[in-house]
Amino acid sequence: MPSQVFRVSEVGQLLDQGAQLVDVLDPDDFEHSHLPGAINIPLKTLTRETTSRLDRSRPVVVYCNDFG
Amino acid sequence: MGFTKVADYAAGKQAWLEDNQAREGKSTEETWLGDVADASIPTCRLDERTGDLRQRVEADGRQICVVTTDEGIVLGLLRKQALAAEPSRTVEDVMQSGPKTFRPNLTLEELLSYMRDHEIKTNALITTAEGRLLGVIARADLEATLEHEAAEARGAGSSDG
Numbered sequence: 109m110p111s112q113v114f115r116v117s118e119v120g121q122l123l124d125q126g127a128q129l130v131d132v133l134d135p136d137d138f139e140h141s142h143l144p145g146a147i148n149i150p151l152k153t154l155t156r157e158t159t160s161r162l163d164r165s166r167p168v169v170v171y172c173n174d175f176g
Numbered sequence: 177m178g179f180t181k182v183a184d185y186a187a188g189k190q191a192w193l194e195d196n197q198a199r200e201g202k203s204t205e206e207t208w209l210g211d212v213a214d215a216s217i218p219t220c221r222l223d224e225r226t227g228d229l230r231q232r233v234e235a236d237g238r239q240i241c242v243v244t245t246d247e248g249i250v251l252g253l254l255r256k257q258a259l260a261a262e263p264s265r266t267v268e269d270v271m272q273s274g275p276k277t278f279r280p281n282l283t284l285e286e287l288l289s290y291m292r293d294h295e296i297k298t299n300a301l302i303t304t305a306e307g308r309l310l311g312v313i314a315r316a317d318l319e320a321t322l323e324h325e326a327a328e329a330r331g332a333g334s335s336d337g
Contacts, residue, residue: 110182116195119185127181133189141203143192156177164178171185171192 110170119143119169127167130159143171193281194305209287210280212321213302213311219244220267222251227263229254240299242309243271249307250277277303280310288318 113119123129129146131138138148149158151172162168185192193199196210218233218241233241233254241259243252252271261270278287278300287300300318302310 110184112184112186114185114187114191116192116197118183119192122183127183131189137189139201141189141193141199141201143189144198144200146200159177162179165180167181167183168179169183169185171188174188174190 113169122167122169125167127169128162130162130168130170132170132172137173146171190281191305194279196280196304196310207284207321208280209278209282209284209300209302209313210310212284213280213313215309215311217242217309217312219248219309220254221246222266222268222271224267225263226254226259226261226265226267226270229267230259230263233259238299238312238314240312241267242301242312243267244309248309250275250301250303250309253301275301277301277307279303279305284318284322287313288315288322291315291318 113122123145129143131142131146131148132151132154133142133148134150135148138146142148147161216236217238218229218236220229220241220243222243229241233239239256239259241254242250243254244250252267252273253275254267254271258270258272276296278290280302290296291300297315299312299314301312304310
């Protein structure tokens with residue numbers, strides 16, 4: 109189970125540790141706006157293959173639009 | 177999938193943008209409130225006396241002062257009339273509590289539309305979702321900026337053909 113973070117500062121700390129940001133929203137949403145440096149892997153497409161470009165030795169922070 | 181550490185940023189993109197954090201994507205071609213909010217607006221604390229504030233606010237020229245906590249969380253607003261109160265009265269006594277605020281990830285058009293619909297003729301306070309003051313936008317500046325952008329777009333359109 110992934111841990112949950114809620115604050116911007118917590119995301120910043122993870123990024124300082126070399127974390128990779130993954131936006132799991134639809135491509136249209138991603139193209140409109142996303143966190144700096146994020147890559148887009150829509151939730152429905154998350155597989156070992158689609159995540160192959162991520163470095164498994166580094167932390168990963170995933171996000172969607174909001175709590176809902 | 178073999179990752180050593182995975183964290184879910186549960187608050188999500190919306191919370192990030194409402195905190196006026198940096199963004200990438202097509203939205204950077206839009207002007208958002210957080211991009212232009214004027215952070216130089218005078219601020220004060222609840223226990224200050226209106227007499228002590230008046231000169232500072234008048235010197236600024238905008239005739240308003242935002243009441244915040246030490247952490248910058250908006251508590252209220254003082255307008256010209258409140259600032260003219262008897263000088264020994266505290267800010268807490270005369271302020272407008274809980275003023276309407278707007279998030280930084282709205283566009284200028286969205287704010288102007290709201291201000292027109294609700295007959296807000298002066299200023300809009302821009303805060304994060306947690307209420308931290310980012311700045312103020314005057315309706316007059318908003319209208320001038322959008323008019324300027326529209327004129328530029330018309331000019332570009334006519335030169336295109």
